Ligand SMILES: Nc1nc2c(ncn2[C@@H]2O[C@H](COP(=O)(O)OP(=O)(O)OP(=O)(O)O)[C@@H](O)[C@H]2O)c(=O)[nH]1
């Protein structure tokens with residue numbers, strides 16, 4: 108349903124800037140633009156205009172653009188005002204727009220309207236939100252790919268196949284009623300099995316897309332005094348955590364943000380693990396364990412001049428990357444728990460480049476490079492998991508009618524990915540070119 112009100116918002120960032128972009132969308136955009144700019148400019152061309160309020164006082168001289176719908180971002184009539192970027196200019200123009208009948212937009216409302224007007228699907232809208240939030244190169248690539256419709260195309264291909272399977276299944280039911288033999292039921296079920304294994308393979312992506320979107324968590328864990336905080340500071344390039352010769356210095360989780368291999372990484376320094384008497388330290392150790400459990404990757408740090416303790420060995424056995432610190436004091440052991448540790452010294456800087464390279468490699472393995480059409484949100488995973496469950500149901504349903512119901516439910520679940528295609532729309536398309544002689 109088309110929106111009846113006209114909205115405006117500052118499209119550029121708040122605060123002082125050379126240019127501020129005010130955006131308008133909705134049915135009254137044309138009259139409002141004409142009112143403030145002294146007439147409508149030609150469509151989609153920048154024109155320099157004097158903007159005036161209702162009393163005729165000049166507000167600013169600005170570049171204005173007129174975007175008649177439906178070929179606009181939102182699909183509605185819209186406009187842009189490229190103002191001088193001072194807060195007072197922006198405020199004056201905003202009140203003039205409000206006086207002409209527009210209202211301030213809610214967050215995301217322009218893109219919401221674009222979705223409701225069929226200009227983009229839900230995954231593309233999410234891609235645009237991610238593109239605005241992207242902080243690293245790999246995140247930018249992933250967001251752009253999704254905004255360009257990579258996930259939507261995958262969805263369309265699967266939905267098209269599923270709709271055909273459903274059409275076959277329904278034809279099988281009708282032919283059976285007419286007493287005609289057919290293998291349509293068997294074909295539909297085999298097709299469901301093939302589609303299910305394809306979607307399942309896509310779900311088994313190691314949450315790469317989600318990890319890249321959210322960033323990775325790397326926890327530094329180890330015994331007290333192992334040199335964990337010194338390592339965090341060395342990697343961060345600043346004294347983020349307190350370092351001292353006293354065991355049990357770090358009590359809370361200290362986090363720094365890094366970019367490794369194009370992936371945003373939160374590096375968390377934690378309290379040294381030991382049987383602590385002090386209740387503050389005990390709480391710190393509890394937090395350290397919790398952070399490590401949540402982490403995508405754990406660095407198990409031990410000092411090269413002290414044999415690694417059982418807790419460190421245990422984390423290495425669970426897949427943590429062993430790091431031998433303080434190698435300026437003693438050589439690193441060749442292996443601990445069957446794995447060669449990475450030798451580093453926070454004091455001399457030895458081994459830090461190799462550790463950074465290893466972390467970048469792990470980040471790429473865990474989060475990808477943003478170059479594939481991956482699932483980027485839990486809701487994508489939920490929609491596809493439900494689709495898979497219904498497909499399984501369709502394969503094993505005892506009656507063709509039940510298989511047909513399950514396929515219909517699978518199509519509905521899949522449609523939630525893009526929020527765009529209803530089951531009935533797809534069936535119309537399929538039945539239009541699916542001649543079954545009836
Ligand atoms: N020689 C040498 N000393 C180091 C190195 N890294 C850390 N140290 C020293 O080891 C001691 C402990 O360092 P921290 O970084 O505080 O160790 P930690 O693992 O964070 O200790 P807790 O927070 O108590 O668990 C300090 O006296 C550091 O100066 C290193 O690479 N070489």
Ligand SMILES: [Mg+2]
Pocket residue numbers: 335336337348349350356357376377378379
């Ligand atoms: Mg510490």
